[in-house]
Amino acid sequence: MASLMETLAIATTGMQAQSERLRFVSENVANEDTPGYRRKVTSFEEVVEAGRRTGMVQTGPVELDQSALARIHDPGHPLADQNGYYDGSNVNLVVEIADAREAQRSYEANLRVFDQARKMSQSLLELLRR
Amino acid sequence: MDIKSTLAANAYSGAKPATSVGSAKEGNSAAGLVQSFSETLRESEETAKKAMTGEADPQALVQALAETQLAVEAAVTVRDRVVEAYQEILRMPV
DSSP: HHHHHOOOOOOOHHHHHHHHHHHHHHHHHHHTTTTTOOOOOOOOEEEETTEEEEEEEEOOOOOESOOOEEEETTTTTTTOOOOOOOOOOOHHHHHHHHHHHHHHHHHHHHHHHHHHHHHHHHHHHHHHHH | OOOHHHHHHHHHHHHHHHHOOHHHHHHHHHHHHHHHHHHHHHHHHHHHHHTTSSSOHHHHHHHHHHHHHHHHHHHHHHHHHHHHHHHHHHHHHH
């Protein structure tokens, strides 16, 4: 029973980490038109408690994508230099959509594991009732 | 006749420990069980409060509620078993 309870806790941390990831994706999508914005990349790491690996997951520190910013030609823009170019963001919507879909799939997988563990413990208790 | 009643009393006192409500060790483990059960309930209540005020994730709330549900189910099942056993004893022809 204890390991099933641990499974519930681990699946919960997985769901929390994936929702955090989706939050960063939404920040990237929202700031697609922000000049000079660098997309945020989510990193995951295992939770270590008192030197012991717990198997739970958490999001690490936020990292910024260091790839080149898009050069956008718009002479009327207030940030434009003498050639008429300014730095846009390095957000690619296709990448963000793929990332969001990945987060969704992983969330669903964790949800399935959660439900599975719950059903297993329930059926174990059901056995006592007969 | 006198000897027989003494024997009966001896047998009764000999059998009495078997019906006493658990040894010290058993009592401790049962108390620990109840303790952890109430702990689970208290934790889930706190998580529910936190989720309502936006401090905790909905995922944590769902996890706490699922754990509480399992704990309550286990407790109810054990209680049903105990009551059933007690009734079985009451039905025993004397």
